[in-house]
Amino acid sequence: MKFYVIGDVTVDHLYHLGRLPRAGEEVTPLRASMKPGGAGGTISVTLARLGHTVTLAACVGVDPFAEYALSHVRRSGVGTGAIQQDDQHLTSTITVMQTDAGDRTMISDGAANRQLDPAKxxxxxxxxSDALIVNAYALIEGPQREYALQAIAYARGAKKAVPVFIDLGTGAVNKARTSLLDDVIGSDYLTLNQHELQALTGTGSISAALAKLGQAGAQRVVVKVGKMGSITWTPTDTELVDAVLPEGDVVDTTGAGDTFTATFAHAVLSGVNMAEAARAANAAGALAATSLGAQERSITPADLADVLPKAKKTRDTPAREPS
Known part of the structure; x- marks a missing residue:
């Protein structure tokens, strides 16, 4: 399958702490590392490792971090023809501070990513393409937003169905809140976690949030609910899909949600229904968290063999009438 992915590439600075520091306090991390990251990069790398043809649209600066941010992207065979460079902005970096208890705080800078030129x-x-995947950070601001919206419009107007997957991100939702709803509601598949779901809809519970999405016109939604697994929703059916426990300890959840989204899209286009696709995505997201760094744990078809049934035709991928 051929995927077109729009999203960020970053350099992640990861600090694992006994506890998060208080204001003005200096602490020493239990361990520290620097890894390639970003939702666009991680989704693209995961899809390429699963055997797909992938094009990534992102923007980096003209600086030493640029090639490092793209190192796994290039190594995994992702197409870089849509990668742009901007000499006025630095390659995006993210500082992640997290504890073994699951507490996490982040400092992120969209930087060059937001300069993705829609004219190109x-x-x-x-x-x-067989599918378009857009991470919601691309819908926040700058030329990148125009690029993403135009790509979605092209997919919606294509004579051959090009399903649109939109994955939210906590930082994107915290910044845009309910204003993102109009941009994402027309997607064929919307993936997000519980916090993002409630912030997007301005509601206080999963059930109320899903009801509001249904009223707005959503068709297929997958909610990541951590250790509980995920919830698949359509206007006629809601199902809790149990988590799949990985072999090995969870050491870093950075990028696990992006791996989930990529694997979910892979499974849907492989021909399985939403619940089966979510089960495979649960397994992949959990496996990704057993390595340090968003893109370090390679997810392969062998990893999914026990949880992803083989199917000969797609049962949930929407067919769109020619425009």
Whole structure:
């Protein structure tokens, strides 16, 4: 399958702490590392390792971090023809501080990512893809937002169905809140966690939030609910899909949600229903958390063999009438 992915690439500075520091306090991390990251990069790398043809649209600076941010992207065979460079902004970096108890705080800078030039988007690249995946950070601001919205419009207008997957991110939702709803409601598949779901809809519970999404016109939603697994929702059905426990200890959850989204899209296009796709995504997200860094744990078809049934035709991928 051929995927077109729009999202950030970053350099992640990871600090694992006994506890998060108080204001003005200096602490020593239990361990520290620097890894390639970003939702766009992680989704792309995961799909490529699963055997797909992937094009990533992102923007980096002209600086020493640029090649490092793209190192796994290039190594995994992701197409970089839509990668842009901006000499006025630095490659994006993210500082992540997290504890073994699951507490996490982040400092992120969109930087060059937000400068993705929509004039360089090629309509044919979208129309000839089997799916478009957009991370919600690309919908927040700057030229990148225009690029993402135009790509979605091309996918919606394609003569051959190009399903649109939109994955939210906590920082994106915290910044845009309910204003993101209009941008994401028309997606074929919307993936997000519980906090993002409630912030997006301005509600206090999962059930109320899903009801509001249904009223707004959502068709297929997957909610990541951590150790409980995930919830798949359509206007006619809601199902809790149990978590799949990984072999090995959880050491870093950075990028696990992005791995989930990529694997979910892979499974849907492989021909299984939403619940089966979510089960495979649960397993992949859990496996990703057993290595330090968003893109370090390679997810392969062998990893999913026990949880992803083989299917010959897609049962949930929407068919769109020619425009």
């Amino acid at each position: 988007l090629k309509k044919r690249d979208i129309e000839t």
